[in-house]
Amino acid sequence: MRKDTSNVLRLRKLGIDTHTENIIFLRSDSQVCRSEGFTANTRVAVHLGSRHIIATLNVITSELINENEVVLSEAAFEKLQAQEGELITVTHLQPILSFSDVRAKMFGKKFNDSAIQQIVSDIGKGLYSKIEIAAFVSVCSGDNLALDEVIYLTKAMINSGSTLEWETPLLIDKHCVGGLPGNRTTPIVVPIVAAAGLIIPKTSSRAITSPAGTADAIETMTPVDLTLDQIKEVVKKEGGCMAWGGAVKLSPVDDVIIAVEKALDVDSAGQMIASVLSKKAAAGSTHTIIDIPVGHTAKVRSREEAFLLEYYFRAVGLAIGMEVEVMITDGTQPVGRGIGPALEAMDVLAVLRNEPDAPADLQDRALQLAGLMLEKAGKCEKGKGVAYAQELLVTGQALEKFYRICKAQGGFKEPVPAPLQHDVLAVTSGVVRSVDNRKLAKIAKLAGAPKSPGAGLIFKAPVGKYVKQGEPLFTIYSETQGEISYALTYLHSSNHIVELTAP
Amino acid sequence: MRKDTSNVLRLRKLGIDTHTENIIFLRSDSQVCRSEGFTANTRVAVHLGSRHIIATLNVITSELINENEVVLSEAAFEKLQAQEGELITVTHLQPILSFSDVRAKMFGKKFNDSAIQQIVSDIGKGLYSKIEIAAFVSVCSGDNLALDEVIYLTKAMINSGSTLEWETPLLIDKHCVGGLPGNRTTPIVVPIVAAAGLIIPKTSSRAITSPAGTADAIETMTPVDLTLDQIKEVVKKEGGCMAWGGAVKLSPVDDVIIAVEKALDVDSAGQMIASVLSKKAAAGSTHTIIDIPVGHTAKVRSREEAFLLEYYFRAVGLAIGMEVEVMITDGTQPVGRGIGPALEAMDVLAVLRNEPDAPADLQDRALQLAGLMLEKAGKCEKGKGVAYAQELLVTGQALEKFYRICKAQGGFKEPVPAPLQHDVLAVTSGVVRSVDNRKLAKIAKLAGAPKSPGAGLIFKAPVGKYVKQGEPLFTIYSETQGEISYALTYLHSSNHIVELTAP
Structure with a gap:
C-alpha cells in the first residue's frame, strides 16, 4: 500500500531533448527517491497504466519542480505515449539477464543463436542503457564476430521489427x-x-x-x-x-545500435552487414x-x-x-x-x-x-x-x-539552389591529384546543408583535371553570408582538400 | 568575429544532478545550435575564461530557458568552477586520439605503456564520454588485460592524481x-x-x-x-x-571507471587490482x-x-x-x-x-x-x-x-541504533546451512541504511547454529514503520536468505 502512494508522481513537460535516451528527472528530496534509494544515474522503470519504459534518473536539487512532480525527456514522453499531467509510478529494475551473455563474450565465449535473439529483443524493449549498448557494440566491434554470430545477429534484427510483403516472387x-x-x-x-x-x-x-x-x-x-x-x-x-x-519501422534495434557506433566512431563489419541485410530482408x-x-x-x-x-x-x-x-x-x-x-x-x-x-x-x-x-x-x-x-x-x-x-x-518540382555563391579558387596551377571527401562534406555542411536544402557546393576539380591558377575548384552555395564565411573559416584552417601537383 | 558572438551564452542553474556526468542544456533554436550544427548528444567543449570542460549536449525545445542562456548539470558547474550568470562559450570537440588505441584493443592489439598513460590522462581530463569509458571498460574486462597491461594501468592511475608522502620509511x-x-x-x-x-x-x-x-x-x-x-x-x-x-583525491580516474563498471556490473580483475594498488601507492x-x-x-x-x-x-x-x-x-x-x-x-x-x-x-x-x-x-x-x-x-x-x-x-560518541525493531523469526527448526550476504545487505538498505545511520539489521543465525521455530533469525532496525514494512515486502518475495536444514 505504501509503495502505491509514494511512487505516484505527476508528469511535467520541460521540452528536454536527449536524442533517443529516456531520462527521468526527480527531486532528490522526493518521497520516491528517499524510500527507494534512487540516486543520479539509477536505471528505473516508469509505469503509466499498462505501459512502461526504462529510463535513467537525473536528480534535481532545486525548486524547478515540486516533490510530487516528475519530468521526462521528450523521447521518454513519446515512447511512454504520455501526456503532461498524467500520473506515473517509478520502480526498481530487474537485472537484465541477457547482459550476462555480453559479459561472457568479454571473456571470449561466442554468442549462440538464443543469446543474440534475447539481447536484440531486450535492446528493442529499451532495457539496455547507453553504456550497456556501448559494451555490446564493443564486444561485437572490429572482427570480433564470427560468421555464425553475424548470421544470428541478422536474423535477430529481422525479427525485432515489422516486415513487409509484396505480391511479387522477386524483389x-x-x-x-x-x-x-x-x-x-x-x-x-x-x-x-x-x-x-x-x-x-x-x-x-x-x-x-x-x-x-x-x-x-x-x-x-x-x-x-x-x-x-x-x-x-x-x-x-x-x-x-x-x-x-x-x-x-524496419529493424528498429539497428537504429539504436548505430547511434552508439557513431558516437564511438567504431566500425564493426559484422554489425554493418547485419544492419544492411536485416533492413533489406524486413x-x-x-x-x-x-x-x-x-x-x-x-x-x-x-x-x-x-x-x-x-x-x-x-x-x-x-x-x-x-x-x-x-x-x-x-x-x-x-x-x-x-x-x-x-x-x-x-x-x-x-x-x-x-x-x-x-x-x-x-x-x-x-x-x-x-x-x-x-x-x-x-x-x-x-x-x-x-x-x-x-x-x-x-x-x-x-x-x-x-x-x-x-x-x-504528390507532385514534381524543380530543385532550387541557394541564392548566395562563393567561388573557391586554385592558388596555383596543376593537375588534381587527390580529393578529400570528408572535408568537402564538412564544408557543404557548414554552408548549411542539409538543413537549407539549396546549400552545399558544386565541385569542379575532379582527379586528373588540369586546373589553372585562379580557376574555381568548387563553388559554395548558401542562404546566408554568415554560413559562407563559416565554411571559409574552416577551409582556411584545413589543408589538402584538393591536392594539385605540378603538371 | 561571428563565431565569437554567437557562441557566448549566460549560465543558469537549475540544480540538475546527473551524478558525475557533464551535461549542457541549450535551446534547439539558439544561434549556437543552429550555426554549429549541434544536436542532442553532441559532445562539446564549454569554455569559461582559461578553463574548459567537455560536456554532452541535451537540447531544450521549450521556453524553459532563453535562447542566449545555457544550463549545466551540477557536476559540470563544479568542474568548470562556474557561477550562475557568468558567460561561457561552446565549441566543437577535437577527436580524442587515444580512443584509437581502445579501438585497436577491440581488434586484439595489446595496450602499450604510452597508450594506457594517454587514455588514463584523457579520462582524467574528462575527455571521454560515458559510452567511451564503457567501451574502455569492456575491452579491459574479464581476463582481457595481461599482466604487463595491468602494470601500465596501475602506474598510469598513480600518476593521474595527487600522491601523499609521510616521514616514515615504512607505511x-x-x-x-x-x-x-x-x-x-x-x-x-x-x-x-x-x-x-x-x-x-x-x-x-x-x-x-x-x-x-x-x-x-x-x-x-x-x-x-x-x-x-x-x-x-x-x-x-x-x-x-x-x-x-x-x-x-588519490587516483581520481579510478572513481570514474568504477562508476561505469558498477553500472555495467562488469568485473575486471585487472582494473580492480590497478584500482586498489594505485590508491595505496598514491x-x-x-x-x-x-x-x-x-x-x-x-x-x-x-x-x-x-x-x-x-x-x-x-x-x-x-x-x-x-x-x-x-x-x-x-x-x-x-x-x-x-x-x-x-x-x-x-x-x-x-x-x-x-x-x-x-x-x-x-x-x-x-x-x-x-x-x-x-x-x-x-x-x-x-x-x-x-x-x-x-x-x-x-x-x-x-x-x-x-x-x-x-x-x-573531533571527539567520540556512542553509536545509536534506530528506535523501531522487528524480529524475523524462523518458520521451522533446523541448523543454519547457508546465508545469502547479498540479500541480507538488501534488507538492511531497505530498512534505511546507510542514510539512516542507526538502521539495518542484527544477524543472529550464523552457519551451523541450531535455530528453533519462532526464534529470531535477525532483527530489523529502522527509523520508520514504513521502511520496516518495505524491507518485509522484499523479505516475503525472496527465498533462501537463511537456509535451514533438518538437524
Missing part, C-alpha cells in the same frame, strides 16, 4: 556502403528498373552526419514523407517509389546489390577490406535466403558535381534528362547498378543489362517514369 | 576485496597497530551500493570528514587516523595486506579465483615497488552481527572493549590482519604477530588509542 534492391558525397544513384536507378516492369519499393534515409541523405535530395523534387499505405499505393500504381524510410527483398566504394577518404579504404565484406555479405545472404551481389566501385572522389540536397538533385535531373553536360560518372554508376538489377531479375540476358538500362534512359522512358512516380508521391 | 596498509557485510576490521586494526607505534594514515570509503561503508560506520562514533591537513595533524599526534577518503604505502573473502555470495566466489588474484596483486606490487601480502578468508556469511553503520560500530566497540559477548569472528579477523601487519613492519617476530595484537587489545591499549584518535578527529 530486388540496392544499397551503397556510404561515405561518398553526391552518390545519388537511387532516383536514377528506381525509374529505370520500374520502367522495365520491376517492382522496387525503395526507401532511403535522411542525412545523419552527411550533408545530404538520399531522402533529403529526393525531397527537393517530390514529397518523400509517405506512410506505409501511401508507399504501397505508389508502388501499386507505378511499380516503384522513392520514399523516406522513417515511417516504416523490406521483403529477395535480391540485393551492394555497392562498395573504395578510396582512402571513403568508408572502405582498401580492396582487401572490400573483398572480406563481400564474403560476409554473400555468406550471410545465403543463410537468410537472400541473393546478394557486390559491386566494388571507385571511391576516391565525389560522384557528380553537387554536394547538398538540391545540388545533388540537379545532377540527377541532368542525367535523367540526358543533358549534354550531365555528370558522366553518376550516369555510369546508375547504369551499372540498374543493369545488374535487370540481369538478376531476368529482364535481359547476362551481359546486356547496362545496354538495356541505357536504352530506357536515353529514350526518355526513365524520365517519364520518374515524373509519374513523383506525381504519385 | 603499511590493508584492503579488503569487499562484498562481505559487517567486515569492519579497520576501526579495530588501526588503533592496534598505532598503539604498537606504526604510522597508519587510513582512509576509507562511504557506501556506494552496500548498506554501510567503513567511513559510514566510523562516522557514528567520530567525525570522518577531514581535510588532508587535518588527516596529517591527527596522524602526527596519534600515529593513525580513520578518515573518509573523499577529501584526498597514499604512500610501502606494504599492503589484501584480505580476499571467498564465498558463493561474496565478491570472489572460488579459491581458484582468489589464487589468481593473489598472483596478480603480488606481481603488480613487485613492479611498482610495493610489498603485497594476500590473506584468503572465509566469505560465506556476514562478519559480526550488525549490518548498517551504527550496528556495525557497536560490534567494533564490543571487540575493543573486550566485552564477553563481542563477536569472535570480527575479533579474530582483526587480530589476524593486525598481527600480519605488525610482523611485516618488524614490530615482532614472524608467527608472533597475532599474540602481540591480542595483547594490545586485551590490555585496553587499543581502546585507549581508539579514543585518542577519535578525540583528535
Whole structure:
C-alpha cells in the first residue's frame, strides 16, 4: 500500500531533448527517491497504466519542480505515449539477464543463436542503457564476430521489427556502403528498373552526419514523407517509389545500435552487414546489390577490406535466403558535381534528362547498378543489362517514369539552389591529384546543408583535371553570408582538400 | 568575429544532478545550435575564461530557458568552477586520439605503456564520454588485460592524481576485496597497530551500493570528514587516523571507471587490482595486506579465483615497488552481527572493549590482519604477530588509542541504533546451512541504511547454529514503520536468505 502512494508522481513537460535516451528527472528530496534509494544515474522503470519504459534518473536539487512532480525527456514522453499531467509510478529494475551473455563474450565465449535473439529483443524493449549498448557494440566491434554470430545477429534484427510483403516472387534492391558525397544513384536507378516492369519499393534515409541523405535530395523534387499505405499505393500504381524510410519501422534495434557506433566512431563489419541485410530482408527483398566504394577518404579504404565484406555479405545472404551481389566501385572522389540536397538533385535531373553536360560518372554508376538489377531479375540476358538500362534512359522512358512516380508521391518540382555563391579558387596551377571527401562534406555542411536544402557546393576539380591558377575548384552555395564565411573559416584552417601537383 | 558572438551564452542553474556526468542544456533554436550544427548528444567543449570542460549536449525545445542562456548539470558547474550568470562559450570537440588505441584493443592489439598513460590522462581530463569509458571498460574486462597491461594501468592511475608522502620509511596498509557485510576490521586494526607505534594514515570509503561503508560506520562514533591537513595533524599526534577518503583525491580516474563498471556490473580483475594498488601507492604505502573473502555470495566466489588474484596483486606490487601480502578468508556469511553503520560500530566497540559477548569472528579477523601487519613492519617476530595484537587489545591499549584518535578527529560518541525493531523469526527448526550476504545487505538498505545511520539489521543465525521455530533469525532496525514494512515486502518475495536444514 505504501509503495502505491509514494511512487505516484505527476508528469511535467520541460521540452528536454536527449536524442533517443529516456531520462527521468526527480527531486532528490522526493518521497520516491528517499524510500527507494534512487540516486543520479539509477536505471528505473516508469509505469503509466499498462505501459512502461526504462529510463535513467537525473536528480534535481532545486525548486524547478515540486516533490510530487516528475519530468521526462521528450523521447521518454513519446515512447511512454504520455501526456503532461498524467500520473506515473517509478520502480526498481530487474537485472537484465541477457547482459550476462555480453559479459561472457568479454571473456571470449561466442554468442549462440538464443543469446543474440534475447539481447536484440531486450535492446528493442529499451532495457539496455547507453553504456550497456556501448559494451555490446564493443564486444561485437572490429572482427570480433564470427560468421555464425553475424548470421544470428541478422536474423535477430529481422525479427525485432515489422516486415513487409509484396505480391511479387522477386524483389530486388540496392544499397551503397556510404561515405561518398553526391552518390545519388537511387532516383536514377528506381525509374529505370520500374520502367522495365520491376517492382522496387525503395526507401532511403535522411542525412545523419552527411550533408545530404538520399531522402533529403529526393525531397527537393517530390514529397518523400509517405506512410506505409501511401508507399504501397505508389508502388501499386507505378511499380516503384522513392520514399523516406522513417515511417516504416524496419529493424528498429539497428537504429539504436548505430547511434552508439557513431558516437564511438567504431566500425564493426559484422554489425554493418547485419544492419544492411536485416533492413533489406524486413523490406521483403529477395535480391540485393551492394555497392562498395573504395578510396582512402571513403568508408572502405582498401580492396582487401572490400573483398572480406563481400564474403560476409554473400555468406550471410545465403543463410537468410537472400541473393546478394557486390559491386566494388571507385571511391576516391565525389560522384557528380553537387554536394547538398538540391545540388545533388540537379545532377540527377541532368542525367535523367540526358543533358549534354550531365555528370558522366553518376550516369555510369546508375547504369551499372540498374543493369545488374535487370540481369538478376531476368529482364535481359547476362551481359546486356547496362545496354538495356541505357536504352530506357536515353529514350526518355526513365524520365517519364520518374515524373509519374513523383506525381504519385504528390507532385514534381524543380530543385532550387541557394541564392548566395562563393567561388573557391586554385592558388596555383596543376593537375588534381587527390580529393578529400570528408572535408568537402564538412564544408557543404557548414554552408548549411542539409538543413537549407539549396546549400552545399558544386565541385569542379575532379582527379586528373588540369586546373589553372585562379580557376574555381568548387563553388559554395548558401542562404546566408554568415554560413559562407563559416565554411571559409574552416577551409582556411584545413589543408589538402584538393591536392594539385605540378603538371 | 561571428563565431565569437554567437557562441557566448549566460549560465543558469537549475540544480540538475546527473551524478558525475557533464551535461549542457541549450535551446534547439539558439544561434549556437543552429550555426554549429549541434544536436542532442553532441559532445562539446564549454569554455569559461582559461578553463574548459567537455560536456554532452541535451537540447531544450521549450521556453524553459532563453535562447542566449545555457544550463549545466551540477557536476559540470563544479568542474568548470562556474557561477550562475557568468558567460561561457561552446565549441566543437577535437577527436580524442587515444580512443584509437581502445579501438585497436577491440581488434586484439595489446595496450602499450604510452597508450594506457594517454587514455588514463584523457579520462582524467574528462575527455571521454560515458559510452567511451564503457567501451574502455569492456575491452579491459574479464581476463582481457595481461599482466604487463595491468602494470601500465596501475602506474598510469598513480600518476593521474595527487600522491601523499609521510616521514616514515615504512607505511603499511590493508584492503579488503569487499562484498562481505559487517567486515569492519579497520576501526579495530588501526588503533592496534598505532598503539604498537606504526604510522597508519587510513582512509576509507562511504557506501556506494552496500548498506554501510567503513567511513559510514566510523562516522557514528567520530567525525570522518577531514581535510588532508587535518588527516596529517591527527596522524602526527596519534600515529593513525580513520578518515573518509573523499577529501584526498588519490587516483581520481579510478572513481570514474568504477562508476561505469558498477553500472555495467562488469568485473575486471585487472582494473580492480590497478584500482586498489594505485590508491595505496598514491597514499604512500610501502606494504599492503589484501584480505580476499571467498564465498558463493561474496565478491570472489572460488579459491581458484582468489589464487589468481593473489598472483596478480603480488606481481603488480613487485613492479611498482610495493610489498603485497594476500590473506584468503572465509566469505560465506556476514562478519559480526550488525549490518548498517551504527550496528556495525557497536560490534567494533564490543571487540575493543573486550566485552564477553563481542563477536569472535570480527575479533579474530582483526587480530589476524593486525598481527600480519605488525610482523611485516618488524614490530615482532614472524608467527608472533597475532599474540602481540591480542595483547594490545586485551590490555585496553587499543581502546585507549581508539579514543585518542577519535578525540583528535573531533571527539567520540556512542553509536545509536534506530528506535523501531522487528524480529524475523524462523518458520521451522533446523541448523543454519547457508546465508545469502547479498540479500541480507538488501534488507538492511531497505530498512534505511546507510542514510539512516542507526538502521539495518542484527544477524543472529550464523552457519551451523541450531535455530528453533519462532526464534529470531535477525532483527530489523529502522527509523520508520514504513521502511520496516518495505524491507518485509522484499523479505516475503525472496527465498533462501537463511537456509535451514533438518538437524
